Amino acid sequence: MIFGSHPIRGFYEVPMREVGANVPYEWLIYFIMFIPIGFILYGMWKRIEVWMLAKGDIHRNDRVWDRVVSFLVNTFGQARVIRKPLPGWMHFFLFWGFAFLATAAGLDAAHYWIHWPHLEGNLYIGMSWIVDVTGFLALIGIMVLAYIRYIQKPERLNDTKSSDGWIILLVFGILFTGFVIEGARIAAQIQQTPFLEQVPYEKIASPFGWMFASIMGGMSVDSLLMWHRLLWWFHMSIAFLFLALIPFTKLWHIFAGMFNYAFRDLEPSANRMVYNIEEAETFGVENIEDFGWKDLLDLDACIRCGRCQENCPAYNTGKHLNPKITLIQHMKEHLDAKAPYLIAKKGEDVPHEEMAMTDEAAAEAVNPMEQSLLYDVVTTDVIWDCTNCRACMEHCPMYIEHIPKITEMRRNLVMWQGDMPGEAQAAFTNMERNYNPWGVGWAGRAGWLQERNVRDIVNLLPEDGGEFEYLLYAGCAVSFDDRYKRVGEALVRLLDKAGVKFGYLGTEEYCCGDSARRLGNEYLYQTLANSNLESFNNYGVKKIIVVCPHGYNTLKNEYPQMGGKFEVYHYTEILAKLIAEGKLKPTKSLAVNMTYHDSCFLGRHNNIYNEPRSVLKTAGGNVIEIEKGRNFGFCCGAGGGRMWLEEEAVEGYKRINDTRTDQLLEPKPQMIVTNCPFCLTMISDGVKGVEADVEDPTKVFDVAEVLWQAMN
Amino acid sequence: MAGTWVFVEQKDGNIRKVTFEMLSECKKGGDEVAAVVFGQGVEGLAPELAKFGADKVYVADDAIFANYNTGAYVAQIVAMIKEFSPNAVLFAHSFNGRDMASRLAQKLDTGLATDAVAAEISAGKGIFTRAIYAGKALAKVEVAGSPVLATIRPGVWEVGSTAGAGAVVKAAVAATAADVYQIMKEFRPTVSARPDLAEAAVVVSGGRGCKGPDGIKLVEQLADMLGAAVGGSRASIDSGWLGHELQVGQTGKVVLPNLYIACGISGAIQHLAGMSSSKFIAAINTDTEAPIFGVSDFGVVSDLFKVIPMLMTELKK
Amino acid sequence: MKVLVCVKQTFDTEAKIELKGGQISDAGINLIINPYDEVAVEGGIQLKEKGIATEVVVLSAGSDKAMDAIRTALAMGADRGILVKQDTAADEYARAIALAAAIKDENPDIVLAGHVAADDGSSQVPTRVAEILGLPHVNVITAIEIAGGKATCTCEADGGTSVIEVSIPAVISSQVSWNEPRYPSMKGIMAAKKKPVATKDAVAVANKVNIVEFALPAAKQAGVKIEEDADVCAAKLADWMKNVVKVEVK
DSSP, X not given: OBTTBOXXXXXXXXXXXXXXXXXXXXXXXXXHTHHHHHHHHHHHHHHHHHHTTOOSOOOOOSOXXXXXXXXXXXXXXXXXXXXXXXXXXXXXXXXXXXXXXXXXXXXXXXXXXXXXXXXXHHHHHHHHHXXXXXXXXXXXXXXXXXXXXXXXXXXXXXXXXXXXXXXXXXXXXXXXXXXXXXXXXXXXXXXXXXXXXXXXXXXXHOHHHHHHHHHTTTSOHHHHHHHHHHHHHHHHHHHHHHHHHGGGSGGGHHHHHHHHHHHSOOSOSOOOOOTTGGGOSSXXXXXXXXXXXXXXXXXXXXXXXXXXXXXXXXXXXXOSOOIIIIIIIHHXXXXXXXXXXXXXXXXXXXXXXXXXXSHHHHHOSSOGGGOOIIIIISOHHHHHHOOOOOHHHHHOTTOOOHHHHHHHHHHIXXXXXXXXXXXXXXHHHHHHHHSSTTOOOGGGTTHHHHHTTOGGGSEETTTTOOOOSEEEEOHHHHHHOHHHHHHHXXXXXXXXXXXXXXXEOGGXXXXXXXXHHHTTOHHHHHXXXXXXXXXXXXXXXXXXXXXXXXXXXXXXXXXXXXXXXXXXXXXXXHHHHHHHTTSOOOSSOOOEEEEEOOOTTTTTTTOOOHHHHXXXXXXXXXXXXXXXXXXXXXXXXXXXXXXXXXXXXXXXXOOHHHHHHHHHHTTOOSEEEESOHHHHHHHHHHHHHHTTXXXXXXXXXXXXXXXXXXXX | OOOEEEEOOEETTEXXXXXXXXXXXXXXXXXOEEEEEEESSOGGGHHHHHHTTOSEEEEEEOGGGSSOOHHHHHHHHHHHHHHHOOSEEEEXXXXXXXXXXXXXXXXXXXXXXXXXXXXXXXXXXXXXXXXXXXXXXXXXXXXXXXXXXXXXXXXXXXXXXXXXXXXXXXXXXXXXXXXXXXXXXXXXXXSSSOOOTTTOSEEEEEOGGGTTHHHHHHHHHHHHHHTOEEXXXXXXXXXXXXXXXXXXXXXXXXXXXSEEEEESOOOOHHHHTTTXXXXXXXXXXXXXXXXXXXXXSEEEESOHHHHHHHHHHHHHO | OEEEEEEOEEEOTTOOOOEETTEEOOTTOOEEEOHHHHHHHHHHHHHHHTTSOSEEEEEEEEOTTHHHHXXXXXXXXXXXXXXXXXXXXXXXXXXXXXXXXXXXXXXXXXXXXXXXOTTTOOOOHHXXXXXXXXXXXXXXXXXXXXXXXXXXXXXXXXXXXXXXXXXXXXXXXXXXXGOXXXXXOXXXXXXXXXXXXXXXXXXXXXXXXXXXXXXOOOOOOOXXXXXXXXXXXXXXXXXXXXXXXOOOOO
16 A cells, blocks of 8 residues: 555456556545535536526427437437537547546446446456547547637637637546556556466557557656556546536536437427417517526527538628627627626626626626617627528527527517517518508409419319318419519419319418518517418318418418418429329420529428429429538528518628529529529529629529429 | 689799699680789789780789798788689699698688599589599599689690780789798709609619619609609619619618609519509510519610610600 | 697508499408608607607597507507597598697697698698698698797708798698608507597588599500610600600600
């Protein structure tokens, strides 16, 4: 015994590692360990206290098994994280390395306190091997991540803080010293064993420890033992520091992330419902604490990886909105500054230096109680910039819900503050009075049937009242946009040709309300939705074909919140089905090269990527896949009600639609195809600008038109 | 009780065309037609008024009438109506005409048909046709009174060539400074500034087809010739050819003119939403497929750089 | 200072006008505040927000349905309402007498209204009201400043813009370009439910203008599209502009 510890022995009868050998007072660690555990518990409680400030109503206790699966797949499978391969897999290694290291350390502690389990023989070799290999992969992982952050410097990591570096260093330090200790121990064992053949099991149990041992082979036993002893304490100290820091640093994402995986939104893409709006006394979110607990949890889960930012059309065209920084992180900073006041139930008369949880917060010039979430923290520019394209939510490895937060803040601006862009006002008034955002007289809603000469093949329910299988919900664009009326014509001709029995509501059809809802006017949305639901009920509608993806998403995913019970299909789904059933056979192959624009509401919001492509292929279209396609599709700029707002191009950037048009024109297609009236307008406008001087500019068509072209 | 009076719309001695239209139309009837002109140094206008049918020209000439003001003008005409008892008094449906006629009608405790597009006047009674609901319906109304009062929409009647005697009758100045309750602080005549887009009777708009400031200059020249406002589609605003406040469409201004002339505008729905309720729409565009032709009353498939200069020459004829 | 705003309830400007039994049918028509009056309401509220006015009263003469117009104005921010019940067939004369009687009881410093109604398009009522009350008036304003018992208004005039000063109390009518009326928030709508609205009956007075008949204009002819040489196009277009549209060439 040296200073009360066991010496490292040359060999053991059975493969094992003697915990604490060569480390005097090693047993102290089993008492000290309660300090970091205490920190974690305390810190966790402080965060829970913050989440409990949330006043919003969010329920996430349904579908328990789906939540368990989401938790397991995303935590242990790191399913969303590895979608971005290099940093994703490195993080995967880091996660599993630490998971096993922590498990091994935990087993050691368990053995000390309850004398179980005994890690000996093959169990030791197996356990040691896993920890050694995953630990080494984690070591590689942290080095690659450091390389990415500091050498490669991708734009998405544009807010690197000194704490990011310290944490990388800490993680690296824990892993690296771990291997040095192991190497020193094995080297000491090798030098002391009389029976060399007894030690090599370590070569299997700790392949990378053996590697470190070989490097240290030249050192004397004494110095090996001294370094082992010193680094052991150092290793344990920084490991405990790491644990203690978890709730107080970005490391908190480990737990917040796990919670987020379990409590994420499992419902299809829908805005949150406001029940009993007639009796509501407040609307949307005015203060940070008006959000729901899951929203505040989201803020904790954000690890600032910037995948949202990287895919955000607003950010990429120079707007104020950056989902990472100007939305989530600004809200997080504000929450952390304001929470102490709210918890202590103290008002703004208390100097904020007194209440601040961090030095940064104390150094802030403003009292958070005097700050307005909407006007100072997030700002209205940011709130109105969002196109609801869902790229941030699609790519966030933490399932943070950005759009619902934006919507809640818009709701407050519109319904409570009465503060909105003038164009939004006009769109609301139009929807209110004429049930379409353009404000064309509602009485002319069915006029497109005559104009496009298809009245005789359409069962106009209020007049004809015949039987029908599907209701065709044409939407505002088919009704009023001269360009899109042609798409409506192509579609009804296709349905007629395939013998589909469909009915159409004409003037009894109203705007779906998507734009109103996403611009924050929940009241108007519900009024319009109720009018539609009443019409659907009157005619006993069971299946609906929707032309516009915005209507499709709204009817399919949002109307059920208001009691809608019917099957909803996008017309591209129906066309693909009719083709598969042999009811629609193109008479010729168009044989054209085309690029296809995935609309956000068909794509990311509803995962429909293949049906439109298969329809185009049937028509003889050669779809050239572009880099920003499918779930990486770049928005046209019109979602989230932005169709009705003016977009000012920022100096040095193009507008969103022009940016997207460039991407679609890049492979020099003969035509661009889309599936949404808003996209069609935005992209057509983009082409007019980009190809202003081109003799024969690239044509932009809708999927239905392309198929109809191949039928004639 | 005799004669139909036409209140003369003039500014600085320039008589507006609508005055001649009213005189000519009234001259078609058998009744005596009189022009009533208020102002300072306006007696010399009598021959011009006679040329278009004024049998008599009542002149109230005084410094108090130098600029239009409701109080003095109404006081004066009330006195003259008492003295001469006309059967009817017609005003132009202009800012001043309707302002004066309304105050006068109330002062006389009588009815008034404003913005009439047709008239049948008999003794003590007038039947007028008025466009209501922005021209989407017509109302035929009967106004009884002595005199019968109405304001007439400019441009609905032809200027004729039947002259009247044009005998000048100088009216005693009845208005006093006490009648003036509006003090004109400033008058900024419309010279370069065009009418407000939202209110203009004629709007000439330029779009992407204008290709640059040169094309917009043509649009502006045409607009000035028609006393029209200039507007633009988003393309021409974006390119910086026109100011932001001149954007017509969903995200710009909604206009309701009598005539909208779209030059080089294809007519995307976002633009149509701002102008498709115009009473008349003319379009000049090289693309025969352009949606603007779907809403236009008169479409010209041609190059605006050729058509606009020729159009201006034709209009001047 | 008290501001009173007169509002009229009219058909939505996009409404399709149809005749039923010789009368204009209101079936399925959405009713709105006359857009010109809406601007006047906004103007009144802005005067209050600037601290010039202390109270904004909104007044409407019409059927019970006009209560919606009053509520909308209250939701925008007016303080209280008065509904004078009157047959919607009242002409400008009867309407002005009804409004003036109610205004007299209120004794406001400024009476605001739109210069014209989008339905009958007659632009008489504000001026008539001023005459009945013996007040000065200014029509078609696009800006207003109030100081020292005087209102200085920028207004549209024939051939330009004039700046006219009147002493208050006065009746002032608005042009649409004066301001952008606000969209009422739910907060405003909820508050409006609690704001008082007085109801009274109109002074009984006979119309001076009687409707003989309503008619719909001849259906707009289908548009023509010509593809000819530029000079032919220009000549035909000029001809159409002169003879069909009847433009005035300066």
